[in-house]
Amino acid sequence: MGIRSGQIRYRGRPLEALPPERAAGEIGMVFQNPDAQIVMDTVWHELAFGLENLGYPPQVMRSRLAEISALFGLESLLYHPVHQLSGGQKQLLNLASVLLLQPKVLLLDEPTSQLDPVAAREFIQTVYRLSEEMAMTVIISEHRLEEVLPLADRVWLMQDGVLSVQGTPREFARETGKAGAAAAGMQTYLPAATRLYYSLSPEDAAAGPSEVPLTVREGKRWLLDAASAGRRVEKHPMYTSRNKHGDKRMNSKPSSVETTGGEGLLHCREVTFRYEKEAPDVLRKLSLSLYQGEWLAVMGGNGAGKSTLLHILGGLEKPQRGKLSFAKGVRAGYLAQNPLLYFSQDTAAEELGHMAEVSGLGTEEAAREIAGLAETFQLAGVLEQHPLDLSGGQQQKLALAMVLLLRPAVLLLDEPTKGLDPCAKERFAGLLEDLLGQGVSIVTVTHDVEFAARYATRCALLFDGSITAEGTPAEFFGGNYFYTTAVNRMARDLLPEALTLEDVVRAWPNTATRC
């Protein structure tokens, strides 16, 4: 259970001395997983749950429910079963049911890590509005800082259980930015504008904190100022880089589908799919091809059918119409969002062993293969543990290792970056790039624009049941106005095709010579 020393005080009193009904009422908490927090079966009942616990009389509950429903616009959903809500709606419901107790302090534990960007933004904005209008104290733990950081009053950085940086957002940005190589990992937590600022002008780090840009707006203004202050920007050709990703991108990436050198691995032709007879079509006459050595990122809104598309490609569902064909001997491996779906044995080693058996590997071959995978995925130390006792990242890697034992030539990944912090994301991307190097082609469906822009070789947009746009990241995002990376939104006037920090850095002549 753990040992605790020291004391936590709430309004001058030790937390333990706080009567439980006051603690429950005044300190509200929202957790990561939207589904796991819901206790009751319908929206109204979930809202009433906390009030019931504290024994409020029905009249009070009624008026509070009315108030909160109006605030959150929940009236039309009041009698819905909770399982009909989307993830974002569920999380807002969780927030609302905590707010019903009228807390003075709101604790949020990575509340948006399981949400898509649109829902995440809405959630953060709602919290912000509350803290502004109700003067409520909000403590939020988060590693997706793009939205949150500019809104916060104070920021703490926790490292290995120690508070290493604290201050206002700008102070935090400056501290983290100038920390240099030692804290290089920490810089990935900063918003894109700040990272852009530091990678283009490290010598400005000495400037006052008020100058450090935090938002896209500030970043863009700074960038334009800096450019007009005499630093000429070469517009084209922009890529003349020594960067690892950049190299790969320039050399191997086809500029469009037709010119692809790789051979086609799988083709979807006019696939139509729905889950039930009466249900609407999820996919409608969708056509898509995947070529050898590609990393294809399929993007799209919530409920656009991205996961369904992966199910079809992975052979988990059969389309009602259309054809799905693989090149000879090509197998697809599917990694679902939730690694827990894969675990049914008592130890990680047994999981891998069982999978090797299914895959038809011989004993020796299996042992060699498993050892190799455990090595690559840094699982060797935890092979004898129960899969459910591993950390989230390890579980994901274990599941991936299991899928890889099937020797797929195509890897289908459903939202592989969801819930990962920036460092873990980079490490995971590194693993995937190695696989790509070994000749495995990858399809990811993702909401993560930055991730797709940085690593994919081709992007496709799934909308209204079919692929409506596709192309290289530069083509794909360069043409978008809203649906593109933060860096692109800042730099587009100068460098319309720059999507990532590296792109900008490379095209920024002063920096290129300096580093």
Next chain:
Amino acid sequence: MRGGFGAMHPAVALVYYMGLLLFALLQLHPVFVLTQIFGLVLLTALQGQARLLRGILLFLPVALSVALLNPLFSHRGSHILFYLWDRQITLEAVLYGLMTMTLLLAVFILFISYNYNVTADKFMHLFAGLAPKTALLLWMALRFVPLFQRRLREITRVQRLRGIDVGRGSLRKRMADGMTLLKVLVSWSLEEALQTADSMKARGYGVSKRSSYGSYRMDRLDKLVLLWLMVCACVPLIGWFGGQGIWEVYPRLKPMGWGWEEGGMYAGLCLFVLTAPVLEGKEKWQWRSSRRKAYPSATPQPDATRFRNSLLR
């Protein structure tokens, strides 16, 4: 939202169905039981759910077997129809069997109607006040059912990749595979359940005695109907205590006399039984007439379900 009887306070529905069940279990005269069946069928038809009655086919074998078995096993009664395997088959036993069959059918139809009208929500509303903790447990289990069904679908899909598939292999393997799927479900769900528990604690579970919210309020009509039902129910019950309203089959068939007592009992039962269909019919009739007159410009509503999920965002 449903109007009429379906929209009444849960207590009304519960008293109604409990009364009907009670009358059936007291084995009143078959005419009484047939009246109950008629009332329930009428109610179901008025609610536009006549297709639900097809469910009765499932129970027909049970009911028929009672009608058949009774004369075979019971040899009481004085009107011997014929002999089968040296046993006498009596008219009384046949009639008694038929009576029991009717009764069972009445009970089955009662439950069909009950399942439609008393949703889990209503049942629990009544229950929550009595046994808050049990009710909470039930609510949570009810919330988990659709969630687990969805998870089970996902698990089935993914585990099929590992060769775990209930649709394939020997019976033993299929059973084992099914249990493996459930094991994955239970591990995953227990893991998440700990977060559910944390969220419950954060919202004050267990700090004081729970109250219950209840989205149903008893209005004047509910109270009136409740009182009415109770008064109506008393008449047949009092009669039954007085030994009236029963069709005596054994030891010998004795047709029930229809005196004023029986007439009163029957009238009470009819009024009780017909309360629900009348409420439902009134609602139906209101809408029929008002749709013609009051809202000439009312346009038919398109199916809203497709857009429902996007309302919040």
Next chain:
Amino acid sequence: MAKYRYPLLIALGLFLSLLGLTAALKDRHYLLLSLVMLAAALLPLFIRLERRPLEARELVLLAVLAAVAAISRIPFAALPNVKPVSALVILSAYVFGAEAGFIIGAVAALVSNIYFGQGPWTPWQMFAWGIMGLSAGWLRSTPLLHSRAGLLAFGFIWGFLFGWIMDIWYLLSQPDTLSWPLAAAAVASSFYFDLAHAVSNVVFLAVLAGGWTKVLERFRRKYGLLKE
């Protein structure tokens, strides 16, 4: 209204038992009386649940296991007559004890009936599965359930006991013919169902007792749940 809830309820209970008793004595109509007795048997255990302080974790655990048991027939839709509810109830009781076993069994029956339709069988199922869990919990520390053969025999016997309990309401609905031959006929007619139930219990317990108890034990240890 709330003030009078308990007195009203007690009055109603007394009234129904009186009615049931009268019916049983007068015309040998046992059905009503049996329902009253069933309620009387289930009530103390539920009252204990109400009275006992229950941690949020324990409550959620019970709800999860009951819900899993309630939907457990879904994966086996392709296999008629194979229902793992009993095996799950026995295993849960084996790990978490008699009271938890009872609650899980009874609530699973109620929940699955709320979803798949209530009927006159609901209270009987609640009773049968509840008592199944209760008995498994009672016997869990005896050598009987600790030996594999004992556990399997327990599952086998309960397959039949369950069927017989479910026969009761059918038998009681025919008070006139209530006799040993009729009981025998009823038992004989449901023999194959009961046998299938018993055998599938044995198979489930034989194949999976290990895996399932390990999963449940792990949770019990990890979170110190439901210590008795």
